[in-house]
Amino acid sequence: GVTPSEENIADEKYELARSxxxxxxxxxxxxxxxDFAKIYMSDDLAKSGGELEKIGLVPLSDDKLKASQKHIEDRKILNDELVKAGKVF
Structure with missing residues (x-):
């Protein structure tokens, strides 16, 4: 089986982990x-070594974090089409 390591969770190999x-x-x-989304997804909170990781959450990869930050900056609204296409990040 796959061990629940930070790397396996981040790479989505550990099947019991959820985003x-x-x-x-x-x-x-x-x-x-x-404004809330910008704060929540800021480097200080969401990046590796950030506050969310300090409380036990596994951070997004740098690529996924930057993509999420760009969605917020562009004020991209999540809709059914994005979810179905797997383009949440």
């Missing part, structure tokens, strides 16, 4: 929603 998704309602308070 943590944060969904925000950008329609009600778009500025506040995107």
């Amino acid at each position: 943590l998704f944060i969904y925000i309602n950008a329609k009600k308070n778009p500025k506040e929603a995107f």
Whole structure:
């Protein structure tokens, strides 16, 4: 079997690990929603060595983090098509 190491979790090889998704309602308070998302996905929190890793979460790869940050910067709204296409990051 695959051991639950940080590397196997990050590479999605460990099947019991799951990604943590944060969904925000950008329609009600778009500025506040995107401000929150920027903070949550900031390097200080989400990057390797960041605060989220310090509390036990496995950080995204640098590529996935940068892609997520770009989605937020571009104010890209998640929709069914993106999810079905596997283009969440």
